[in-house]
Amino acid sequence: MADRPIALQAKPNDNVATIFADDITAGTEVVVLNAAGEERQMAVREAIPYGHKFALCDIAAGEQITKYGEEIGVASRDISTGAYVHVHNLDSMRGRGDLERGE
Amino acid sequence: MPSFWGYRRPDGRYGARNLVAIIPSVTCANDVAQAISRQVAGTVAYLHHQGCCQLPPDLERVTNTLISLGRGPNVGAVLIVSLGCEGTDHVRMYEELRATGKPVEIIHIQELGGVTRAIRVGTDIARRLAIAISGLQREEADIAHVVMAIKCGASDTTSGMASNCVIGAVSDRLVDLGATVVFGETTEFIGGEHLLARRAVTPEVGQRIFGIVDAMETRAKSIGCDMRRGQPTPGNIAGGLSSIEEKSLGAIVKSGTRPIQGVLDYPDFVEDQKGLWIKDTPGREPEILTGMAATGAQFMCFSTGLGAPQGFPSMPVIKICGNPHTFARMEEDMDVNAGLVITGERSIEEVADEVFAKMLRVLGGEMTKNEAIGYFSAIDIHCLGPVI
Incomplete structure (x- = not known):
């Protein structure tokens, strides 16, 4: 198992998966494994570090990003299937004293 | 049913360790507590940074937290190191910890005439406490x-x-x-x-x-x-x-x-x-x-x-x-x-x-x-x- 690049999708409605493999670059085919043990093959669009996430489908700016079946933030720009998802395109909605000050 | 081997305390709890806790009632007593702990085997010092020039609810919070640490079942005996002028309630600390039935002692740095004397007296007390609890044997305890x-x-x-x-x-x-x-x-x-x-x-x-x-x-x-x-x-x-x-x-x-x-x-x-x-x-x-x-x-x-x-x-x-x-x-x-x-x-x-x-x-x-x-x-x- 360790020799195949694995990504985990925690819950069925998650629109991101977390990669647990090294040397993932644009075009790398990864095995997306869900909690039921089902697998599917998918290519990522860019380099993604170990433990980081990519989009399982297109996510439009303003849409919710879901992991563990729950909201972990909102897309701050359009995200394509297979693209890297992190702080550059995911906004947290909590602990945002900056937003409250602006209101 | 799994069980473990622990040190039975007077309140019926079981500890996994058998330590003498050196508790500074205020951060200003840390150096004395640390010196005592370094010298005496089987002791630990809680080197925190609170206990004075805080609002009353925080002073009570610090007092209560230090009491709870001293009550812990891994602690067999306690030496409180007080400066003497701190905001925490070192009298209540001493009384409530005494009520647990564990050996508890207190020293006051200002009353003893300074740091060196407090270290000397505290080291002597800590040595006695460490020896007093060191022979305790573990007993089987329910999980x-x-x-x-x-x-x-x-x-x-x-x-x-x-x-x-x-x-x-x-x-x-x-x-x-x-x-x-x-x-x-x-x-x-x-x-x-x-x-x-x-x-x-x-x-x-x-x-x-x-x-x-x-x-x-x-x-x-x-x-x-x-x-x-x-x-x-x-x-x-x-x-x-x-x-x-x-x-x-x-x-x-x-x-x-x-x-x-x-x-x-x-x-x-x-x-x-x-x-x-x-x-x-x-x-x-x-x-x-x-x-x-x-x-x-x-x-x-x-x-x-x-x-x-x-x-x-x-x-x-x-x-x-x-x-x-x-x-x-x-x-x-x-x-x-x-x-x-x-x-x-x-x-x-x-x-x-x-x-x-x-x-x-x-x-x-x-x-x-x-x-x-x-x-x-x-x-x-x-x-x-x-x-x-």
Whole structure:
């Protein structure tokens, strides 16, 4: 198992998966494994570090990003299937004293 | 029914260690407490930074937390080191700790005529206390006497998908055996508080969970900035955690699946509460480890992804590492490799078996890695108001 690049999708409605493999670059085919043990093959669009996430489908700016079946933030720009998802395109909605000050 | 071998205390609790606690009633007594502890075998000093020029509710909080630390079952005797003019109530500290039936002594630096004399007198007292408790033998104790504290620190995305799942499985087993489990890190409920509230035994407990999260988030927001980089930390972000919501959803996995019985305040000691409890604490190590030791926990299970080596002077900490790369790099600080869940070589339940076995050995005296290396001096008490 360790020799195949694995990504985990925690819950069925998650629109991101977390990669647990090294040397993932644009075009790398990864095995997306869900909690039921089902697998599917998918290519990522860019380099993604170990433990980081990519989009399982297109996510439009303003849409919710879901992991563990729950909201972990909102897309701050359009995200394509297979693209890297992190702080550059995911906004947290909590602990945002900056937003409250602006209101 | 599993059991463990512990030191029976006068109040009926069982300790996993048999230590003399040197407790400075105020940070200004730290140097004396540290000098005594360095000199006398079998002692530990709680070198915190509070206890004076704070608002009255915080002074009471510090007094109560220090009392709870002294009541801990791993502590066999106590020496309080007071300066003499501090804001904490050292008289109440002495009286309440005396009431536990343990040997308790107190010295006052100003009254004794200064630092050197206080070190001399304190060392003499600590030596007598250490010898007095050193002959105590372990007795077999029911597992229901266990109070386990849990925490995750220096987390990455493996924490929520491996090591915290393992601790959750251990937590469920202990709760089912009639023991007590306490988890905290209120900041890391943000975004997952509704999931915890659903597990509350009453609507009031559920409301309390929402209340402590709101208070913590409001305090953070009052500074007027984005919390990100404070929580999640730069290390968490480098480890793949993009938001506090993602960090929280992974963090609360360590609480397992059992009902949540209630919320303890930071200084609270577990009297006779059983099952799964929350303690209202921040996530930073010095403050949460102190708060968790103050519950009376005999040990802690601590999950990490990036590699957090800290422990606590009187509470052995079992490090469970979710990231296989980190385990390979930092094996000398990590007790259990939960990274094998990520690589698919072990199941969560198999690693939970390993942790449970290690737990019973640690309760019976086996050292954890951070305990053996003595990496536990950076501790503190979490206060709410300003230093004035």
